[in-house]
Amino acid sequence: EADIYQTPRYLVIGTGKKITLECSQTMGHDKMYWYQQDPGMELHLIHYSYGVNSTEKGDLSSESTVSRIRTEHFPLTLESARPSHTSQYLCASSESLGGTGTYEQYFGPGTRLTVT
Amino acid sequence: KNQVEQSPQSLIILEGKNCTLQCNYTVSPFSNLRWYKQDTGRGPVSLTIMTFSENTKSNGRYTATLDADTKQSSLHITASQLSDSASYICVVSDRGSTLGRLYFGRGTQLTVWP
Numbered sequence: 001e002a003d004i005y006q007t008p009r010y011l012v013i014g015t016g017k018k019i020t021l022e023c024s025q026t027m028g029h030d031k032m033y034w035y036q037q038d039p040g041m042e043l044h045l046i047h048y049s050y051g052v053n054s055t056e057k058g059d060l061s062s063e064s065t066v067s068r069i070r071t072e073h074f075p076l077t078l079e080s081a082r083p084s085h086t087s088q089y090l091c092a093s094s095e096s097l098g099g100t101g102t103y104e105q106y107f108g109p110g111t112r113l114t115v116t
Numbered sequence: 117k118n119q120v121e122q123s124p125q126s127l128i129i130l131e132g133k134n135c136t137l138q139c140n141y142t143v144s145p146f147s148n149l150r151w152y153k154q155d156t157g158r159g160p161v162s163l164t165i166m167t168f169s170e171n172t173k174s175n176g177r178y179t180a181t182l183d184a185d186t187k188q189s190s191l192h193i194t195a196s197q198l199s200d201s202a203s204y205i206c207v208v209s210d211r212g213s214t215l216g217r218l219y220f221g222r223g224t225q226l227t228v229w230p
Contacts, residue, residue: 042220090159107159
């Protein structure tokens with residue numbers, strides 16, 4: 001079981017509210033990721049970070065923002081939630097598997113967000 | 117375009133039976149292929165990772181195969197159990213960046229009936 005945590009697990013919120021999804025890991029991993037997943041669909045990378053003070057946008061355009069002030073913490077913020085933001089958000093972190101260039105990614109349990 | 121296709125989309129089997137899930141990919145340059153298990157409402161959990169030089173890897177009752185020439189992989193589940201009910205996701209990584217970008221399939225939803 002990976003030591004990566006997400007809170008809240010479920011969130012129902014009204015349109016226009018500001019929300020922050022928390023993600024933390026205790027494994028000391030430099031790389032962290034946020035994915036968005038709709039039911040029956042593949043995961044899409046929306047943000048990633050190589051380390052402290054490093055953040056990049058992923059493949060899927062997202063109105064959310066992220067920050068990486070501490071190695072273990074990678075929160076995601078939506079300034080004004082909309083129904084189109086309803087989805088599952090998964091956080092992950094990764095470590096290098098030796099000299100193979102392969103990175104094992106560990107996922108958190110996810111946050112199911114519903115915007116009404 | 118880098119893509120990962122899985123089949124079947126869903127599968128129902130009886131407890132104790134075996135099954136095989138398929139994955140085809142077009143990701144290039146190829147780095148490695150992973151199979152993840154995702155229980156409903158949870159994050160994916162890694163089952164196996166295979167690099168270019170590996171053509172089979174086992175993890176308990178799960179055995180993954182990789183044919184890098186045809187760009188195909190399969191996940192074989194032996195003697196299925198009720199707890200095997202989950203989505204099984206094929207994920208391919210490229211080696212074009214230090215990020216090790218992952219490309220996800222949509223998963224095969226497996227249901228095991230008693």
